[in-house]
Amino acid sequence: MGSYVIRRLGQMVVVLFGATVVLFAALFVLPGDPVGSLGGDKARDPAVVAELRERYGLNDPLPVQYGNFVKNLAKGDLGEDYTQRRPVTEILAPKLTNTAKLAVLAIVIDIAIGLLAGMIAALFRYSFWDVLITLLTTMAVGFPSFVIGMVLLSTFSVKLQMFPVIADGSFNSMILPAFTLAILDAALVARLMRGTMLEVLKADYVKTAVAKGLPRRTVLFKHVMRNSIIPVVTYLGISFGSLLGGALITEAIFNWDGIGLALVMAIQQQNNPIIIGVVSFGVLVFVVLNLLVDLLYAVLDPRIRLA
Amino acid sequence: MTELTKSTADSGTAEPAAGAATATANAEPAVARITQWGEIRHRFVANKLAVVGLVLVAVLFLTAIFAPLLAPQDPYHQDLTNTLADPSSAHWLGTDALGRDQFSRIIFGTRIAVEVGLASIFLACTIGIVIGALSGYFGKATDSVLMRIADVFFAFPLIIGAIVIIMAMGRGVMPVIISLAVFSWPTVARLLRSSILSVREADYVHAARALGAGTSRIIIRHIIPNSIAAVMAYAAFSVGGAIVAEASLSFLGVGVSPEVPEWGNMLAGAKDFLGVKDYLWVYPSIAIVLTVLGFVFVGDGLRDALDPKLR
Amino acid sequence: MTTSNLTEELPAQRKGDDETPVLEVRDLHVEFKTREGIVRAVNGVNYSVKSGETLAVLGESGSGKSVTAQAIMGILDSPPGRVAKGEILFRGQDILKLDEEERRKLRGPKMAMIFQDALSALNPVFSVGNQLGEMFRVHQGMSKKDAKLKAIELMDRVKIPAAKARVNDYPHQFSGGMRQRIMIAMALALEPDLIIADEPTTALDVTVQAQVMDLLAELQKEYAMGLILITHDLGVVADVADKIAVMYAGRIVEQAPIHELYKRPAHPYTRGLLDSIPRLDQKGQELYAIKGLPPNLLKPPAGCAFNPRCPKAQDICRTDVPALVPVTERDGAELVGRASACHFWKEQIHG
Numbered sequence: 001m002g003s004y005v006i007r008r009l010g011q012m013v014v015v016l017f018g019a020t021v022v023l024f025a026a027l028f029v030l031p032g033d034p035v036g037s038l039g040g041d042k043a044r045d046p047a048v049v050a051e052l053r054e055r056y057g058l059n060d061p062l063p064v065q066y067g068n069f070v071k072n073l074a075k076g077d078l079g080e081d082y083t084q085r086r087p088v089t090e091i092l093a094p095k096l097t098n099t100a101k102l103a104v105l106a107i108v109i110d111i112a113i114g115l116l117a118g119m120i121a122a123l124f125r126y127s128f129w130d131v132l133i134t135l136l137t138t139m140a141v142g143f144p145s146f147v148i149g150m151v152l153l154s155t156f157s158v159k160l161q162m163f164p165v166i167a168d169g170s171f172n173s174m175i176l177p178a179f180t181l182a183i184l185d186a187a188l189v190a191r192l193m194r195g196t197m198l199e200v201l202k203a204d205y206v207k208t209a210v211a212k213g214l215p216r217r218t219v220l221f222k223h224v225m226r227n228s229i230i231p232v233v234t235y236l237g238i239s240f241g242s243l244l245g246g247a248l249i250t251e252a253i254f255n256w257d258g259i260g261l262a263l264v265m266a267i268q269q270q271n272n273p274i275i276i277g278v279v280s281f282g283v284l285v286f287v288v289l290n291l292l293v294d295l296l297y298a299v300l301d302p303r304i305r306l307a
Numbered sequence: 308m309t310e311l312t313k314s315t316a317d318s319g320t321a322e323p324a325a326g327a328a329t330a331t332a333n334a335e336p337a338v339a340r341i342t343q344w345g346e347i348r349h350r351f352v353a354n355k356l357a358v359v360g361l362v363l364v365a366v367l368f369l370t371a372i373f374a375p376l377l378a379p380q381d382p383y384h385q386d387l388t389n390t391l392a393d394p395s396s397a398h399w400l401g402t403d404a405l406g407r408d409q410f411s412r413i414i415f416g417t418r419i420a421v422e423v424g425l426a427s428i429f430l431a432c433t434i435g436i437v438i439g440a441l442s443g444y445f446g447k448a449t450d451s452v453l454m455r456i457a458d459v460f461f462a463f464p465l466i467i468g469a470i471v472i473i474m475a476m477g478r479g480v481m482p483v484i485i486s487l488a489v490f491s492w493p494t495v496a497r498l499l500r501s502s503i504l505s506v507r508e509a510d511y512v513h514a515a516r517a518l519g520a521g522t523s524r525i526i527i528r529h530i531i532p533n534s535i536a537a538v539m540a541y542a543a544f545s546v547g548g549a550i551v552a553e554a555s556l557s558f559l560g561v562g563v564s565p566e567v568p569e570w571g572n573m574l575a576g577a578k579d580f581l582g583v584k585d586y587l588w589v590y591p592s593i594a595i596v597l598t599v600l601g602f603v604f605v606g607d608g609l610r611d612a613l614d615p616k617l618r
Numbered sequence: 619m620t621t622s623n624l625t626e627e628l629p630a631q632r633k634g635d636d637e638t639p640v641l642e643v644r645d646l647h648v649e650f651k652t653r654e655g656i657v658r659a660v661n662g663v664n665y666s667v668k669s670g671e672t673l674a675v676l677g678e679s680g681s682g683k684s685v686t687a688q689a690i691m692g693i694l695d696s697p698p699g700r701v702a703k704g705e706i707l708f709r710g711q712d713i714l715k716l717d718e719e720e721r722r723k724l725r726g727p728k729m730a731m732i733f734q735d736a737l738s739a740l741n742p743v744f745s746v747g748n749q750l751g752e753m754f755r756v757h758q759g760m761s762k763k764d765a766k767l768k769a770i771e772l773m774d775r776v777k778i779p780a781a782k783a784r785v786n787d788y789p790h791q792f793s794g795g796m797r798q799r800i801m802i803a804m805a806l807a808l809e810p811d812l813i814i815a816d817e818p819t820t821a822l823d824v825t826v827q828a829q830v831m832d833l834l835a836e837l838q839k840e841y842a843m844g845l846i847l848i849t850h851d852l853g854v855v856a857d858v859a860d861k862i863a864v865m866y867a868g869r870i871v872e873q874a875p876i877h878e879l880y881k882r883p884a885h886p887y888t889r890g891l892l893d894s895i896p897r898l899d900q901k902g903q904e905l906y907a908i909k910g911l912p913p914n915l916l917k918p919p920a921g922c923a924f925n926p927r928c929p930k931a932q933d934i935c936r937t938d939v940p941a942l943v944p945v946t947e948r949d950g951a952e953l954v955g956r957a958s959a960c961h962f963w964k965e966q967i968h969g
Contacts, residue, residue: 158582213725
């Protein structure tokens with residue numbers, strides 16, 4: 001176990017290092033100007049650009065630039081942003097909290113709806129509920145998050161006025177964005193849960209559990225559940241790691257003041273330090289969560305030997 | 308007594324058994340060759356959702372090809388005297404904030420969807436198949452280096468990675484295609500690699516090797532067909548995902564140019580009129596949903612048809 | 619010993635009425651609804667087991683031997699399976715008439731089952747101590763700690779070395795033979811009156827088979843339990859079983875005390891099974907095999923189900939289903955416990 005963790009940590013460092021190369025190459029090496037690449041319509045004042053280039057060391061040779069880039073990134077120093085001239089970490093910290101809140105609520109919804117729906121579908125296979133759940137989860141895959149967001153916003157905020165149209169950070173204003181973020185994953189969790197649970201229900205050890213005279217609830221909630229949950233936990237871990245992509249859209253639709261919205265605005269303002277900050281963070285979270293999921297997998301399934 | 312039973316039984320069984328064996332041995336290869344694809348096609352067609360998906364995808368392709376004939380108006384034409392018009396006989400699905408005909412823009416939107424969806428996944432599959440095949444075939448150091456590279460690109464959430472590339476290349480159809488492919492290929496590579504590894508260890512490959520089949524023959528006859536199946540199903544499924552990603556990028560203002568008739572652009576413009584002019588977002592949304600579902604159904608159907616065990 | 623009321627009454631019962639069987643199956647019919655039609659997997663099976671007695675049930679896969687066992691335990695997959703007809707008397711009481719909760723309470727303390735493949739029959743994600751202790755926790759409300767001690771005791775009982783150290787190990791960490799011992803321990807945990815062992819040694823190496831079989835026989839004798847030993851292997855049962863029931867296509871085709879059956883089979887199917895055991899004294903001769911395939915239960919052949927494979931089938935065999943009738947000596951003297959379902963049992967047994 002120990003040596004496995006060390007090896008995986010090593011791999012993780014390699015991946016993160018590779019990610020910085022990709023990021024650096026995209027932002028500083030490929031043709032295009034890091035301080036003015038997206039500014040087709042609103043070109044910057046040349047004097048400002050020159051000043052920025054000097055200030056951010058963009059006139060240094062590339063290897064030096066890369067060295068500084070990685071060094072600062074490793075220290076967690078993301079520099080100052082272009083517009084407010086404040087440390088990026090300071091700007092992003094509160095936004096990160098907001099995104100985390102949204103993500104956690106979304107995962108809770110995933111688990112609650114996904115597991116429940118999947119269990120019902122598996123236990124009452126071919127029943128009305130199974131057909132309905134299978135149909136809904138199949139359809140859900142076709143709904144991109146911006147469509148779901150707009151449907152929810154126009155129905156529940158504008159028409160029914162159940163939730164605020166403009167997010168104010170309250171729990172109430174969190175619900176719709178969290179659902180927007182969660183629905184696709186909840187559908188996939190439900191499908192996964194249904195599939196694995198149907199497999200597990202057929203397993204010999206479930207028959208053994210019944211033959212042991214265990215009450216039905218013990219058979220289901222101990223023997224079946226514990227085995228069915230393994231792939232779902234794995235999936236949830238990975239999807240939590242990639243929630244940032246979805247958060248981008250969701251936060252833009254609901255004006256939720258998180259790092260997704262910060263990224264969207266930074267792109268419009270060509271505010272590279274913020275972009276680098278958010279992207280690096282996204283990659284870091286994803287890689288770390290993947291490692292945690294693998295370790296968790298080994299904890300949940302004793303047959304997995306980490307070597 | 309015992310002897311008698313035995314001899315009658317022996318002569319009784321030996322003949323028909325041997326006859327049956329030779330008969331099947333002769334018939335099997337020919338039958339297998341004819342029915343393998345027939346069987347797959349049969350399973351695909353028997354799957355109603357897959358057929359629905361196929362129809363949706365066919366409609367999408369035909370619309371994209373004949374867009375200029377189908378669209379009643381020029382999707383770029385602005386009519387500032389007739390902005391935000393409700394659906395009418397002149398503008399079936401109304402006009403947007405710049406007075407452009409919604410229906411025509413949705414029709415032309417199929418072109419970007421098809422173009423980006425197919426091109427990016429084709430590119431991703433090409434890169435992924437080459438890297439996955441090299442990795443699975445050579446193993447060892449080649450494998451770990453290639454897989455670490457795949458890990459790096461896999462670590463970027465698709466939209467976020469794409470944004471980084473687009474920042475470097477600027478907005479446009481080509482950058483969107485490239486950026487989506489750059490962060491999609493690792494899945495294909497992993498898929499192909501793992502299926503090559505599993506096929507390499509499969510009993511029928513050992514059997515083929517034991518029968519004296521050479522390495523190249525094993526790869527061409529056994530490994531490739533079995534591995535490609537998984538990639539094909541993934542590709543069909545992923546075209547839908549790529550179309551969503553492309554629309555998402557445009558929706559966020561980093562995809563294709565804003566004046567291009569494209570569904571994500573249309574939704575971005577419609578966002579400001581939510582609850583007031585709902586037809587602005589409802590119809591492009593329907594177009595996206597039907598398109599994505601079409602590819603998802605085809606992908607699911609293909610997967611089930613190619614490998615019924617995966618159901 | 620800390621035992622509940624349930625287990626304390628058992629020895630008394632065992633001594634009490636030796637003549638009432640622990641289990642008696644009467645005219646049991648089990649069918650499965652499938653897309654292609656109704657499969658009649660068990661067609662009127664009768665058998666009984668007394669305390670301390672071992673009944674071997676022999677048959678090919680699909681003969682209905684395991685389905686009968688599952689019907690007794692109440693663990694049939696239903697739907698699609700269901701008991702269509704018949705009685706299952708446990709100590710004289712028809713347990714098919716009990717409700718599900720009462721049935722459940724029988725499983726474990728009164729009757730237990732040992733499955734063929736212990737690796738898949740044990741839950742991979744719980745330690746063996748947990749799974750053994752579960753019997754005591756659920757049925758006797760024992761604390762976790764006490765249950766674990768009992769689990770260790772049981773593992774000792776079935777001769778698992780270093781039981782205390784291994785109680786927290788997972789099933790996959792044991793060898794096949796050890797795993798099957800754990801299955802046996804689990805079945806024995808609450809000292810039931812009846813144990814059904816469904817091919818308990820089929821998945822094991824030949825060398826381990828004998829050890830496990832001996833252990834099972836030893837424990838059965840010690841606890842004076844009724845044992846139903848399901849197998850397709852005539853070689854396994856010779857030393858352990860008292861009597862045998864041979865099943866074919868959902869029916870019992872022959873019943874006999876074990877040694878009688880080996881000496882003088884009264885059904886051509888049994889004859890075929892015996893002849894297909896390899897024998898050292900017939901080295902070099904071609905091994906006998908029963909020709910043909912087991913019948914398709916969706917469309918069982920008319921008449922005797924064995925007729926298409928029977929070397930002695932006559933016209934009557936293709937039209938009339940033979941009843942299971944008592945087998946007698948040539949002079950009509952009774953042969954205790956013997957029966958055959960062959961129109962020509964006389965010719966078969968007396969030559």
